[in-house]
Amino acid sequence: MRLKIIRVIIIALFVGVTLHLFYAQVIRGKYYHRLSAYNRIRVVPLDGWRGSIKDRNGVILADNKLSYDLSVTPQDINDVEPLFDFLENVLDIPSRELKLKYQQNREAPFAPVVLAEGISREKAIVIEENEYKFPALWVQKTFRRYYPLGSNSAHVLGYVDRVNEETIDNFQGYGYSPRSLVGYLGIEEYYDRELRGEEGGLQIEVNNRGKQVRLLSIKDPSKGKDIELTIDSDIQNISRETLGGRQGAIVMLDIDSGEILSMASSPDYDPNIFVDPALKKGKVDILRDVRGPMVNRSVRGAYAPGSVFKVPMAFAGLDLKKIATYTTFNCPGFYQVGETQFGCSHVHGVQDLFNAIAHSCNVYFFNLGKLLGSEAIAYYGRMFGIGRLTGVDLPYERPGYISDKKGHVTAGKNWFLGDTLNMSIGQGDTLATPLQIARMLATVERDGVEVQPHIIKSINGVVVTKYNFTRTLKLNKSIFDDIKKGLRMTVSEPTGTGYDLYMPDLYVAGKTGTAQTVRGREPHAWFAGYALGKERKVAFCIFLEFGGGSENACIIGRQLLTRMREQGKI
Amino acid sequence: MNKNVTIRIWVFSILIMLFGLVGLYSATFNNTRVPQKIFYDQMMFTLIAVLIMWALSNIDYRKFFDFAYVVYGANVLMLFLVLLTGRNALGATRWFEIAGFSFQPSEFMKLSLILVLGRYYSSRSSNYMFGFYGRIHYIFQFIVVPFLLTVVPMLLIFKQPDLGTAILLFGIFLAIMFVNGIPYRFMFSFLGICVLAMPVMWMLMKDYQKSRLLVFLNPNIDPLGSGYTIIQSKIAVGSGQLFGKGWFAGTQNQLNFLPERHTDFIFSVIGEEWGFLGGIFLITCFFVLVHAGLSIADKVTDKFGVNVTVGIAAILALQVVINIGMVMGMFPIVGITLPLVSYGRTSFLTTAIMLGFLLNLSRKRSFQ
Numbered sequence: 016m017r018l019k020i021i022r023v024i025i026i027a028l029f030v031g032v033t034l035h036l037f038y039a040q041v042i043r044g045k046y047y048h049r050l051s052a053y054n055r056i057r058v059v060p061l062d063g064w065r066g067s068i069k070d071r072n073g074v075i076l077a078d079n080k081l082s083y084d085l086s087v088t089p090q091d092i093n094d095v096e097p098l099f100d101f102l103e104n105v106l107d108i109p110s111r112e113l114k115l116k117y118q119q120n121r122e123a124p125f126a127p128v129v130l131a132e133g134i135s136r137e138k139a140i141v142i143e144e145n146e147y148k149f150p151a152l153w154v155q156k157t158f159r160r161y162y163p164l165g166s167n168s169a170h171v172l173g174y175v176d177r178v179n180e181e182t183i184d185n186f187q188g189y190g191y192s193p194r195s196l197v198g199y200l201g202i203e204e205y206y207d208r209e210l211r212g213e214e215g216g217l218q219i220e221v222n223n224r225g226k227q228v229r230l231l232s233i234k235d236p237s238k239g240k241d242i243e244l245t246i247d248s249d250i251q252n253i254s255r256e257t258l259g260g261r262q263g264a265i266v267m268l269d270i271d272s273g274e275i276l277s278m279a280s281s282p283d284y285d286p287n288i289f290v291d292p293a294l295k296k297g298k299v300d301i302l303r304d305v306r307g308p309m310v311n312r313s314v315r316g317a318y319a320p321g322s323v324f325k326v327p328m329a330f331a332g333l334d335l336k337k338i339a340t341y342t343t344f345n346c347p348g349f350y351q352v353g354e355t356q357f358g359c360s361h362v363h364g365v366q367d368l369f370n371a372i373a374h375s376c377n378v379y380f381f382n383l384g385k386l387l388g389s390e391a392i393a394y395y396g397r398m399f400g401i402g403r404l405t406g407v408d409l410p411y412e413r414p415g416y417i418s419d420k421k422g423h424v425t426a427g428k429n430w431f432l433g434d435t436l437n438m439s440i441g442q443g444d445t446l447a448t449p450l451q452i453a454r455m456l457a458t459v460e461r462d463g464v465e466v467q468p469h470i471i472k473s474i475n476g477v478v479v480t481k482y483n484f485t486r487t488l489k490l491n492k493s494i495f496d497d498i499k500k501g502l503r504m505t506v507s508e509p510t511g512t513g514y515d516l517y518m519p520d521l522y523v524a525g526k527t528g529t530a531q532t533v534r535g536r537e538p539h540a541w542f543a544g545y546a547l548g549k550e551r552k553v554a555f556c557i558f559l560e561f562g563g564g565s566e567n568a569c570i571i572g573r574q575l576l577t578r579m580r581e582q583g584k585i
Numbered sequence: 586m587n588k589n590v591t592i593r594i595w596v597f598s599i600l601i602m603l604f605g606l607v608g609l610y611s612a613t614f615n616n617t618r619v620p621q622k623i624f625y626d627q628m629m630f631t632l633i634a635v636l637i638m639w640a641l642s643n644i645d646y647r648k649f650f651d652f653a654y655v656v657y658g659a660n661v662l663m664l665f666l667v668l669l670t671g672r673n674a675l676g677a678t679r680w681f682e683i684a685g686f687s688f689q690p691s692e693f694m695k696l697s698l699i700l701v702l703g704r705y706y707s708s709r710s711s712n713y714m715f716g717f718y719g720r721i722h723y724i725f726q727f728i729v730v731p732f733l734l735t736v737v738p739m740l741l742i743f744k745q746p747d748l749g750t751a752i753l754l755f756g757i758f759l760a761i762m763f764v765n766g767i768p769y770r771f772m773f774s775f776l777g778i779c780v781l782a783m784p785v786m787w788m789l790m791k792d793y794q795k796s797r798l799l800v801f802l803n804p805n806i807d808p809l810g811s812g813y814t815i816i817q818s819k820i821a822v823g824s825g826q827l828f829g830k831g832w833f834a835g836t837q838n839q840l841n842f843l844p845e846r847h848t849d850f851i852f853s854v855i856g857e858e859w860g861f862l863g864g865i866f867l868i869t870c871f872f873v874l875v876h877a878g879l880s881i882a883d884k885v886t887d888k889f890g891v892n893v894t895v896g897i898a899a900i901l902a903l904q905v906v907i908n909i910g911m912v913m914g915m916f917p918i919v920g921i922t923l924p925l926v927s928y929g930r931t932s933f934l935t936t937a938i939m940l941g942f943l944l945n946l947s948r949k950r951s952f953q
Contacts, residue, residue, distance in 0.1 A: 017763055017764050017765075017766060018764060018879065018882055018883060018891075018895070020763075021760065021763065021764060021879065021895060021898075021899070022876075022879050025875055025879070025898070025899075025902045026872075028902060028903075028906045029868060029871075029872050029875075029902070029905075029906065031906075032868065032905075032906050032909050032910055032913075032915070033865060033868055035910070035913055035915055036822070036856070036861060036864050036865065036868070036909070036913060037861060039819070039822055039823045039913050039914075040822060040823055040825050040826055040827065040856065040860060040861040040864065041826065041827055041861050043823050044823055044824065044825070044826035044827065044861075045826070046823065047819065047820050047821075047822070047823025047824040047826075048823070048824040048826060050820045050823075050824065051820050051821065051823075051824035051836055051837055051857075052836075054817075054820065054836070054837065054840075054842055055836045055837075055840050055842075090844070220836075220840070221840065
């Protein structure tokens with residue numbers, strides 16, 4: 016009897032298991048079959064090969080290189096100690112550190128843990144040779160951006176990084192996936208869509224480690240377009256070295272074409288820290304630096320132009336016929352308004368326009384400013400590009416700022432004569448970027464033909480002509496001749512403020528500037544000018560943030576031009 | 586009829602072993618994680634198992650009646666030793682090295698317990714005694730003492746920790762107690778007490794055992810950890826559908842998604858590659874074997890023989906049902922092998938010895 020019951024129970028158990036097997040395999044079979052397919056088929060995105068960036072002479076500024084990452088798959092670790100001892104020997108990292116990293120990053124038994132990124136080719140080969148001994152090891156090959164010249168053109172180039180969570184929304188619909196590499200800042204950002212290759216993909220069959228077993232299908236990624244810049248990396252290098260780490264910027268552009276030859280900003284950074292895991296640690300210091308190494312001061316920094324602003328002032332005076340070149344004002348060293356004295360650098364005595372430009376006499380321009388009035392000054396300032404975007408092909412350009420009485424009154428603020436006087440010598444609210452100033456000098460040299468500054472030369476070998484347009488200012492040619500005479504005297508006259516830049520065999524002209532900054536800090540130093548060499552004509556702007564007097568900028572300018580001449584660049 | 590049963594046992598156990606080798610060959614095929622050596626190992630043990638079955642079928646099973654307590658005592662001692670030496674080594678060690686061969690006393694304990702309970706119950710009169718003291722005496726003799734015999738190795742195995750084998754020992758005890766005609770009211774009260782003791786068991790469980798039980802209830806609470814095995818195994822079995830994906834074509838198997846697939850989870854390989862038809866073939870083979878055991882028990886006249894046969898039939902049935910059930914996600918993962926199919930020397934040999942007993946019992950009936 017009891018045996019029969021046992022038999023019944025056993026039959027029931029077997030029937031139960033069989034029914035469940037039927038349910039799992041026959042009724043739900045399709046569902047599980049699909050899951051098993053999901054398990055083994057992966058689509059591995061292949062990064063498009065990002066286009067390279069070269070300078071005008073074909074020197075590579077940004078390219079891709081093969082990089083090796085080392086991963087360990089937890090469930091395939093046979094013996095912990097020998098594995099980590101082996102890795103310690105190969106990678107030169109203490110096994111304790113590796114173990115810690117392993118423990119911190121371990122997610123699941125089958126998910127590979129990345130232990131070292133960007134290891135050398137030699138090490139990668141050694142590890143791959145030992146994979147048979149340590150099946151948990153896996154060397155993954157990826158392409159990584161790198162910048163052979165390091166800091167040379169950091170601000171112009173920008174860098175690449177994975178799309179971050181905040182910006183992914185902006186990119187959707189343009190074929191970006193969350194793991195895409197995207198350009199940040201500089202050319203990498205501005206021409207991202209050209210540089211970026213189209214992502215391809217592999218459909219592969221994987222095993223439990225996610226390791227490829229066989230290839231099912233492939234869609235080749237496409238290569239992005241190569242970009243050639245107008246930058247000359249040699250001039251760029253000279254600019255960088257003459258700046259010597261001082262806070263500031265040097266911009267130089269070709270007067271005839273508007274091509275930017277050099278755009279240095281300091282302090283700078285090595286863009287490789289964003290792409291090379293070995294240099295990752297430097298990132299924090301750069302991002303925390305209060306001096307703002309990431310800022311491209313040439314286009315993103317707007318500063319009081321100081322006496323450089325006297326150039327548009329002079330144009331306003333002559334064009335509106337408030338003065339003639341022979342009009343003189345006496346400079347006693349100050350200008351009295353009520354009880355306030357507006358100072359001048361020296362007691363210049365009687366000055367005509369040429370001398371006033373060459374000596375940078377404030378009193379002359381105070382007088383002129385009073386004759387012109389703030390609206391006229393602002394009008395001519397804007398005419399020469401201050402407060403207006405240059406339209407250069409770099410992201411985050413700032414327009415600078417120029418204001419007048421009307422603007423102030425509209426904004427509910429008072430305007431005094433003192434404001435007009437401050438404005439006349441480029442102080443007060445007026446702000447300009449070094450690029451704007453350089454462009455202004457280029458326009459002066461070309462007698463009012465305003466070029467479009469740009470940094471792109473060709474894309475995939477096709478010359479970009481988009482920026483080859485000019486705009487002509489409606490001013491008399493004779494006015495330009497007069498002002499250019501004053502600018503030349505600044506450099507050529509021994510009493511001129513820019514005499515440091517005088518070179519017998521190179522025509523240099525320009526205007527200095529010393530802009531007062533906040534109380535207790537050194538003034539900004541400016542020199543903006545043009546040099547007409549045998550090789551090319553260039554306009555340039557040297558700006559030193561809190562750099563002291565303009566003579567500091569002049570010294571740098573002289574070094575810059577001298578070294579360029581030595582290297583046959585001008 | 587006798588001959589018939591003997592042949593049935595031979596045919597179906599060999600069928601199962603061959604089918605197991607077919608599955609294991611695929612599980613170890615071209616693979617670094619589970620080396621092919623395992624397959625050849627198992628092949629050798631299949632031959633040894635057949636020899637053991639043949640040898641035991643010619644040795645009178647009643648000889649083991651005399652050795653029952655000795656075997657049991659030695660086995661319990663070994664469990665102790667494993668626990669002690671296991672402490673010295675890392676984590677849970679269930680193995681024992683004897684002359685270079687690893688030996689798992691917990692697997693063998695199933696057989697030892699069948700023998701000892703078989704002998705214990707067969708040498709007790711089952712006459713019901715009246716009166717309060719009589720009842721107490723009865724309970725003590727027929728429930729408490731055999732329970733103690735069971736619970737000592739059970740706790741030792743549970744400590745290893747090996748929940749599955751411990752459960753199987755309890756199953757053996759229940760089956761043999763049941764077949765010896767213990768009144769239902771005693772059995773059910775005993776089971777009631779066991780249920781009440783469950784919270785205590787929970788407290789004794791290791792964390793990973795608790796988490797396995799919890800994951801069994803909802804595998805998705807930990808899909809990457811404890812739940813990974815069960816999810817992958819369910820997918821493997823289910824994706825086999827009616828006809829299976831074919832030999833060597835199981836993607837879950839060949840691509841390494843199945844952990845422990847050469848031992849406890851071998852059925853997931855078979856289910857994936859041979860489908861419902863393959864699965865039902867294997868289950869039927871096992872059922873025939875178990876059924877043969879029960880029909881022997883029907884005919885055997887000595888109580889020791891009945892107890893041993895029922896114990897063997899019950900343990901085979903339980904192992905098959907629990908193993909296949911856990912692979913399909915019906916039960917929690919408790920670490921029970923599929924007899925004659927899973928890789929594992931001690932498990933394999935223990936099953937062979939049990940089948941040897943059955944073969945011998947099916948012969949002996951002619952003398953009765």
